[in-house]
Amino acid sequence: MTSKNLFFKLLRERAKQSLWLIALSILTAFFAFPVASAVLTGYTLDADRISSMAEMSEGLLTVEASRKMAQAEAAEIFYHQIDPAGPLLILLLTAGAVICGLAGFSYLFSRKKTDFYHSIPVRREMIFTVSYVSGILYAAVPYLAGLLTAAVLVQVKIMPYTLDWGRILASFGQGMAFYILSYSTAVAAAMLTGHLAVSVLGTLVFFFWGPAILLLIRAYCGYYFQSFYYLEGVMEKIAPEFASPLLFQIASSGERIGIRAAAALASGLVIGGVSLFLYKKRPSETAGRAMVFKASRPVIKMALMLSSALGASLFFCEVGGAKAWGIFGLICGIIISDCVIEVIYHFDFRRALAGKRSAAAGAVLSVFVFCLFRFDLAGFDTYLPDASEIESVGFECHNLYSGLRKDRATVTITERRNGEISTYSSYPEEREVLAQMTISDPETVKAILGIAQGGISEIKNSKKPVQTPELTVNGAEGEPERVMGRVVIQYHLKNGRTATRNYYMDLSKVWEEAELIYASRDFKEESYPVMQLKADEIAGANFEVFGIYSHVEAEREKIAELLTVYQEEFYGLTLDEQTEEVPLGFIQFKTLEMQEIIDEIREKNGDYTWFNDFAYYPVYPEFEKTVAVLREAGVEMADRLTPDRVERIVVRDREYTDEQYSENAGAVTYVEEGMSLHRTGEETYLEITSKERMGEILKASGSYGNSDLWESDTRFGIEIYLAPENQENSHFFREGTEVLYFDFVKGKIPQFVAQIFEQQKENPSEIDFPSFTG
Numbered sequence: 001m002t003s004k005n006l007f008f009k010l011l012r013e014r015a016k017q018s019l020w021l022i023a024l025s026i027l028t029a030f031f032a033f034p035v036a037s038a039v040l041t042g043y044t045l046d047a048d049r050i051s052s053m054a055e056m057s058e059g060l061l062t063v064e065a066s067r068k069m070a071q072a073e074a075a076e077i078f079y080h081q082i083d084p085a086g087p088l089l090i091l092l093l094t095a096g097a098v099i100c101g102l103a104g105f106s107y108l109f110s111r112k113k114t115d116f117y118h119s120i121p122v123r124r125e126m127i128f129t130v131s132y133v134s135g136i137l138y139a140a141v142p143y144l145a146g147l148l149t150a151a152v153l154v155q156v157k158i159m160p161y162t163l164d165w166g167r168i169l170a171s172f173g174q175g176m177a178f179y180i181l182s183y184s185t186a187v188a189a190a191m192l193t194g195h196l197a198v199s200v201l202g203t204l205v206f207f208f209w210g211p212a213i214l215l216l217i218r219a220y221c222g223y224y225f226q227s228f229y230y231l232e233g234v235m236e237k238i239a240p241e242f243a244s245p246l247l248f249q250i251a252s253s254g255e256r257i258g259i260r261a262a263a264a265l266a267s268g269l270v271i272g273g274v275s276l277f278l279y280k281k282r283p284s285e286t287a288g289r290a291m292v293f294k295a296s297r298p299v300i301k302m303a304l305m306l307s308s309a310l311g312a313s314l315f316f317c318e319v320g321g322a323k324a325w326g327i328f329g330l331i332c333g334i335i336i337s338d339c340v341i342e343v344i345y346h347f348d349f350r351r352a353l354a355g356k357r358s359a360a361a362g363a364v365l366s367v368f369v370f371c372l373f374r375f376d377l378a379g380f381d382t383y384l385p386d387a388s389e390i391e392s393v394g395f396e397c398h399n400l401y402s403g404l405r406k407d408r409a410t411v412t413i414t415e416r417r418n419g420e421i422s423t424y425s426s427y428p429e430e431r432e433v434l435a436q437m438t439i440s441d442p443e444t445v446k447a448i449l450g451i452a453q454g455g456i457s458e459i460k461n462s463k464k465p466v467q468t469p470e471l472t473v474n475g476a477e478g479e480p481e482r483v484m485g486r487v488v489i490q491y492h493l494k495n496g497r498t499a500t501r502n503y504y505m506d507l508s509k510v511w512e513e514a515e516l517i518y519a520s521r522d523f524k525e526e527s528y529p530v531m532q533l534k535a536d537e538i539a540g541a542n543f544e545v546f547g548i549y550s551h552v553e554a555e556r557e558k559i560a561e562l563l564t565v566y567q568e569e570f571y572g573l574t575l576d577e578q579t580e581e582v583p584l585g586f587i588q589f590k591t592l593e594m595q596e597i598i599d600e601i602r603e604k605n606g607d608y609t610w611f612n613d614f615a616y617y618p619v620y621p622e623f624e625k626t627v628a629v630l631r632e633a634g635v636e637m638a639d640r641l642t643p644d645r646v647e648r649i650v651v652r653d654r655e656y657t658d659e660q661y662s663e664n665a666g667a668v669t670y671v672e673e674g675m676s677l678h679r680t681g682e683e684t685y686l687e688i689t690s691k692e693r694m695g696e697i698l699k700a701s702g703s704y705g706n707s708d709l710w711e712s713d714t715r716f717g718i719e720i721y722l723a724p725e726n727q728e729n730s731h732f733f734r735e736g737t738e739v740l741y742f743d744f745v746k747g748k749i750p751q752f753v754a755q756i757f758e759q760q761k762e763n764p765s766e767i768d769f770p771s772f773t774g
Helices: 002-017 019-044 046-056 063-081 087-104 111-119 124-157 166-191 196-224 243-251 255-280 297-322 326-346 358-372 429-434 443-463 505-519 521-527 555-570 575-580 592-603 608-615 623-630 691-699 751-762
Strands: 390-397 410-415 420-424 482-492 496-507 538-545 548-551 584-591 617-619 646-653 667-672 675-680 683-688 712-722 739-745
Touching: 002 019, 002 111, 002 124, 019 063, 019 087, 019 124, 046 063, 046 739, 063 124, 063 482, 087 124, 087 166, 087 196, 087 243, 111 124, 124 255, 166 196, 166 243, 196 243, 196 297, 196 358, 243 255, 255 691, 297 326, 297 358, 326 358, 390 429, 390 443, 390 505, 410 592, 420 608, 429 496, 443 482, 443 496, 443 505, 482 505, 496 608, 505 521, 505 575, 521 555, 538 555, 538 592, 555 584, 555 617, 555 623, 584 592, 584 646, 617 623, 646 691, 683 691, 683 751, 691 751
Parallel strands: none
Antiparallel strands: 390 482, 410 420, 482 496, 538 548, 538 584, 584 617, 646 683, 646 712, 667 675, 675 683, 712 739
């Protein structure tokens, strides 16, 4: 009982000494909650605003309905205002925690006050507990009072609606949990230091050193490891948010805030317990010194030297644009950080070079970590597991299949307050898809390892980090064409580990392996969602050609047959066919789940065209069975675009201009055999009206549509102007369509086109059309 009475007596005495802190807390809580809530609620429920809402609805809402909507909005604004992970409370709770933590133990920074406190006949544990609890109460009481006052004000304004008081009280508990974590961190900084300024710096270190070093590690991996994809293993689990009380609170919004708050409370109490231990061990004579414990000085110094040296090295690498600058930055970071830390430790510029042992240790540590990345001492870029160690593989290469994420999109429906609905699509992360892929066929895994070996060889031969190249790059004269692409390989090892590598490489060197992978049934089943569909999961099918999306009119049995023959023929598709042939169109198989969402969106007059953005797969001329079923269903494909449906075709030389062809662009310099050459300045266009010539153009060109895998020739742009009678044919062309934009298939430019443009380039004044027989 005596101990309890003593505790409350000391608590009252502490409050008398901290009136300024209590007043500051009350004032902050007053403006942050009652005043802010009154302002926001008054604006939201303003009569003029409510009337304007009713008028803007054009009769859809009455004034009373608008008032109810405004009241619901006021409640939501209040909930957002008191959210512990919201910007207001993040700022106030963190700042309050630091101020209360350092102010509550500020007596430790004065030798006289420290001697006084430690001379009274009270155990150190009691003195610490009183100061620690006081700092929590100074924030908790005004916080709770201000919160409840604001809630009552809002409740009165939104009657007859009722606020969720359980949610309000829960937000208070969660806010205090985050407060205790930040508060205990500041107290720990005070326990390790003997000066107010140094304790502030120590608090900043505790708040930001952890995230900084983790971000530096990620940055170094990305800069020096050319095959780096993302952190895995232990480093993946240690996110920057877990290394800082502030970031932990910021990242705790949403459904997980309850669990995060409990973790914050537990962590805060543990740090508080450590602070109590340090307080008991703290010598009284250390008041006024920078650091209290000699043993902590070299540890903190080495940690700060490491982050400073690595940060300075990376900074100079980026600014200087060369790795050599990294060494300069590393040396500067080591020397400057060592001097600054020693000056702070001793409060004396003359001691800048003191602590030579700790300086040497910090320098060695910094150089070692730098070399670990700079020279890849751990062999990160050369890692290649043995086939016997692999359980399965996840594989992604845009050149083989560009829709790995997109074709796994999900469409979400949200309903607004006015009853309207909005839809949006979201895509899984690439690494999530790779983690789900289980390519295990031995021959396919061997081919993937061959590609990985090619990527490693390319890294070894490179002298600087590879930048993201274009998909296709022409080689120098006399050299084979390079096909540059990005490959991501995720190894699922038998020991339970996962290793992922990312390569930018010349795929032409491993094209045989790429062909083997694409021909693999295992690869297609794991990559293409359509290959995993079952007939009983399908509700229907859609078809796209020239930007027109239409429903395949057929019975479910016929759709099931269509799926079966498409999967069968797609299994036989080769990589050469994929890259060289132009699709006749693109097919989408709608699942029952998709159809259910579409029906719901259609019923509520929403936008269901999001479903046109994904899960369309190419139909090639070689897919004879698929084409036959589609034609039986009355589907028109790209091969129905014949010269009879075209008025004229314009071939534009992109080497001279990117402007669209205009009939009045310039003088017609030559006219012969249904062709005319237009030239104005450096702009050159070939206009073709000959049915025979237009037929050659159509056979050698196509539209990308939903596919970007077949290779096109980028020199020429093709504009196909439809005959007037086809411009209103909405079944095959979009209604009102006048022109379609095509590209030549790579290597299939008609001879007469190539010769005309080559000759006019060499001798612009003499072009003999009759000499071109195709």
